[in-house]
Amino acid sequence: MGEIAERYRRRAEAFERKVAAVRPEQWDNQSPCEKWTAKDVVDHIVMMHGFMLMPVARKLEPANDPLTAFQEARAAVEDVLDDPVLALTETDTPSGRLTTEQHIDQVVSDDLVLHGWDLARATGQDETMDPVDLEALWASTTAIPADVMEKFRTPGAFGEGVEVFGAEVKVPPDAPLQDRLLGLIGRQP
Numbered sequence: 489m490g491e492i493a494e495r496y497r498r499r500a501e502a503f504e505r506k507v508a509a510v511r512p513e514q515w516d517n518q519s520p521c522e523k524w525t526a527k528d529v530v531d532h533i534v535m536m537h538g539f540m541l542m543p544v545a546r547k548l549e550p551a552n553d554p555l556t557a558f559q560e561a562r563a564a565v566e567d568v569l570d571d572p573v574l575a576l577t578e579t580d581t582p583s584g585r586l587t588t589e590q591h592i593d594q595v596v597s598d599d600l601v602l603h604g605w606d607l608a609r610a611t612g613q614d615e616t617m618d619p620v621d622l623e624a625l626w627a628s629t630t631a632i633p634a635d636v637m638e639k640f641r642t643p644g645a646f647g648e649g650v651e652v653f654g655a656e657v658k659v660p661p662d663a664p665l666q667d668r669l670l671g672l673i674g675r676q677p
Contacts, residue, residue, distance in 0.1 A: 492592065498618075541565065
């Protein structure tokens, strides 16, 4: 198993545990994403998994509940990551030409950590991000050029209704790294 596949599996397992821990009455809880409930967070993650599968002619079937939907999306992505031909298929993305596994790594794998925090916050679960993931996400997010970051903060820049990051929330420079990352992507730590 390659590094990208291993990282995805570890992050997907953590996200799945959070989804499984949501009580039925919590699905309508407001998430830190202004327009989303807890269920919307999971729906977004599943939808993004579906987008990652499109370049390799795979698609997800609708599921009846958030946990099953995520488990099926996760299994489909893991199948792609386990297939060297599919994993290394190149496609044009908003970030340039990438292999399917690189695109999965940069989009849904990172989203599992960030939206895992959103889901945890919405449902009263442990919000602590894995320190390894936190360091990696801080490094990659702070390396985004200012013009690209501005595009990420512009609603609709990647399609109608798509918002990557919100407006930066100022946090003290000596705040914990997780708080600084959350503020940078537009979350109120």
